[in-house]
Amino acid sequence: MSERFDLIVIGAGSAGLTAAGGAAMFGLKVALVEAGAMGGECLNTGCVPSKALLAAAACAHGARDGARFGVGASPTVTWSGVRTHIAGAIAAIAPNDAQERFEAMGIDVIRTRAHFLDDRTLGVGNRRLTAPRIVIATGSNPAVPAIEGLADVPYLTNETIFSLDVLPDHLVILGGGAVGIEMAQAFRRLGAAVTVIAPHPPLARDDAEAAAVVLRALRDEGVVFETGHQATRIVGQDGKITVTLADGRAITGSHLLVATGRRANIADLDLASAGVEAGDDGIVVDAQRRSANKRIYAIGDCRAGPRLTHVAGYEGSLVALNIALGLPGKVDWRALPHVLYTDPELAQIGLTEAAAREKYGEVDVTRDTFADNDRAVTEGDTRGFLKLIRHRRRVVGVTIVGAHAGDLLLPWTQIITGKATAFALGSAIVAYPSLSEIAKAAAFRAYAPAVFGPWPKRWAGIVARTRRWRA
Numbered sequence: 467m468s469e470r471f472d473l474i475v476i477g478a479g480s481a482g483l484t485a486a487g488g489a490a491m492f493g494l495k496v497a498l499v500e501a502g503a504m505g506g507e508c509l510n511t512g513c514v515p516s517k518a519l520l521a522a523a524a525c526a527h528g529a530r531d532g533a534r535f536g537v538g539a540s541p542t543v544t545w546s547g548v549r550t551h552i553a554g555a556i557a558a559i560a561p562n563d564a565q566e567r568f569e570a571m572g573i574d575v576i577r578t579r580a581h582f583l584d585d586r587t588l589g590v591g592n593r594r595l596t597a598p599r600i601v602i603a604t605g606s607n608p609a610v611p612a613i614e615g616l617a618d619v620p621y622l623t624n625e626t627i628f629s630l631d632v633l634p635d636h637l638v639i640l641g642g643g644a645v646g647i648e649m650a651q652a653f654r655r656l657g658a659a660v661t662v663i664a665p666h667p668p669l670a671r672d673d674a675e676a677a678a679v680v681l682r683a684l685r686d687e688g689v690v691f692e693t694g695h696q697a698t699r700i701v702g703q704d705g706k707i708t709v710t711l712a713d714g715r716a717i718t719g720s721h722l723l724v725a726t727g728r729r730a731n732i733a734d735l736d737l738a739s740a741g742v743e744a745g746d747d748g749i750v751v752d753a754q755r756r757s758a759n760k761r762i763y764a765i766g767d768c769r770a771g772p773r774l775t776h777v778a779g780y781e782g783s784l785v786a787l788n789i790a791l792g793l794p795g796k797v798d799w800r801a802l803p804h805v806l807y808t809d810p811e812l813a814q815i816g817l818t819e820a821a822a823r824e825k826y827g828e829v830d831v832t833r834d835t836f837a838d839n840d841r842a843v844t845e846g847d848t849r850g851f852l853k854l855i856r857h858r859r860r861v862v863g864v865t866i867v868g869a870h871a872g873d874l875l876l877p878w879t880q881i882i883t884g885k886a887t888a889f890a891l892g893s894a895i896v897a898y899p900s901l902s903e904i905a906k907a908a909a910f911r912a913y914a915p916a917v918f919g920p921w922p923k924r925w926a927g928i929v930a931r932t933r934r935w936r937a
């Protein structure tokens with residue numbers, strides 16, 4: 467016998483938790499299936515530990531840098547202390563994602579692996595669950611490139627680097643994307659030698675001028691970049707790993723971090739039995755995040771598209787509304803933010819200058835520098851700029867590189883979307899993690915009683931009953 471639900475969500479990361487929680491708040495009978503740790507990547511092996519590590523690194527850097535403010539100190543870094551800080555940050559945030567919290571919302575939380583039996587039924591341990599709507603939110607894994615010898619050396623990924631026993635002497639990083647660059651600065655500031663190896667220019671998807679400001683800061687702090695050459699062969703063991711580049715040079719470090727992108731976590735779901743299609747970059751979805759089977763949605767890292775926590779959360783809310791109320795809401799990426807949490811931060815919302823020129827041809831670009839900003843001068847940090855990109859007087863993108871750049875994005879969200887009410891702020895896409903999220907949280911709290919009030923719930927009940935009757 468199958469157990470019947472209105473909605474089953476597979477995966478309790480940022481995407482799945484938001485979808486399940488939102489649907490339950492409309493009164494739907496929801497099952498949430500999680501094979502690993504509640505909170506998924508962001509809480510356990512992604513945003514939270516990486517930002518906590520960067521904060522510890524900033525502290526060490528601040529101490530070293532204090533002399534120019536007339537403040538002297540020389541930092542002593544204890545790796546076990548840094549790990550305690552990281553564990554403390556995870557533990558403090560974990561209750562938001564905890565099984566008990568979601569069970570208190572009436573959700574049946576099942577801690578095992580799910581796979582499709584057909585397009586309405588999942589095998590979940592020794593249980594069979596069925597629902598007229600299913601959300602796949604199974605996230606992604608590190609994509610490990612096919613480099614000779616890599617599989618035979620003890621390499622690290624985001625899943626293992628935060629639980630290292632010792633601070634590396636020399637961390638070699640494969641990959642010049644967000645993970646590689648954030649980890650390069652963090653480990654360098656904590657005292658490791660760091661070499662970044664990447665075949666392409668680092669931060670290639672970001673505004674090139676802004677990326678140059680960040681990369682200059684990292685070079686000034688001693689990070690070595692070996693770019694333009696593929697790694698062709700890797701040999702070694704614990705404590706000594708050698709990467710040979712295509713030009714024949716060899717780089718030896720004590721540890722190797724592989725940060726070369728992501729692969730959707732969908733291999734064991736048996737998608738074919740549910741009529742769900744996937745390509746190389748994950749499940750194929752439409753703008754409502756519906757898969758090739760319109761009853762099954764895919765959100766967050768498991769589908770082709772931007773892989774960020776605030777995107778996962780946004781898609782989770784969108785499908786909760788779509789499923790509970792029967793709305794045809796579509797994703798809107800016009801004001802999509804992303805932030806690189808290095809020092810200086812690199813923050814982007816909407817289109818970069820290059821993307822805007824490609825899309826529109828003629829664009830207006832104005833820029834201001836932090837050297838002309840008195841607060842930046844008093845803080846002793848005038849690196850960076852803000853670049854405003856307009857097409858026919860309409861703002862289509864903003865790039866900010868500098869201190870706290872991520873928290874300077876918020877007004878541009880409202881300018882780009884043209885939605886400036888507190889209600890709109892409650893559902894805006896705000897970069898994670900940022901202090902600006904407190905504004906969104908307050909706005910959401912103010913409007914939640916109306917959004918999840920008796921009338922929307924009554925309507926959601928009618929939609930759910932109609933689907934059950936049709937099933």
Ligand SMILES: Cc1cc2nc3c(=O)[nH]c(=O)nc-3n(C[C@H](O)[C@H](O)[C@H](O)COP(=O)(O)OP(=O)(O)OC[C@H]3O[C@@H](n4cnc5c(N)ncnc54)[C@H](O)[C@@H]3O)c2cc1C
Pocket residue numbers: 476477478479480481482499500501502503504505506507508509511512513514516517578579580581603604605606624645731734735765766767768773774775776777778807897898899
């Ligand atoms: C080092 C690092 C730092 C990052 N920093 C940031 C940042 O600062 N800001 C930002 O916005 N993004 C950041 N990201 C990206 C962010 O972590 C992801 O985009 C986000 O966590 C994706 O959420 P998700 O819910 O889609 O997937 P996940 O969090 O991966 O959740 C998927 C869940 O599904 C479960 N699952 C998988 N298969 C099954 C199955 N068959 N049955 C049951 N359960 C299953 C998994 O166990 C997992 O818990 C970072 C990523 C990394 C690696």
Ligand SMILES: NC(=O)c1ccc[n+]([C@@H]2O[C@H](COP(=O)([O-])OP(=O)(O)OC[C@H]3O[C@@H](n4cnc5c(N)ncnc54)[C@H](O)[C@@H]3O)[C@@H](O)[C@H]2O)c1
Pocket residue numbers: 611640641642643644645646648663664665666667668669670696697725726727728772773774804805806807
């Ligand atoms: N601050 C943030 O928002 C943040 C921080 C970390 C991660 N993330 C997200 O996590 C995801 C994963 O990040 P990531 O950095 O692993 O992926 P990425 O796609 O951002 O970067 C991958 C990098 O690896 C390089 N690369 C590819 N093949 C390589 C090879 N064989 N050898 C060496 N380099 C190679 C690419 O040129 C690129 O620089 C991204 O989607 C990112 O959005 C976000």
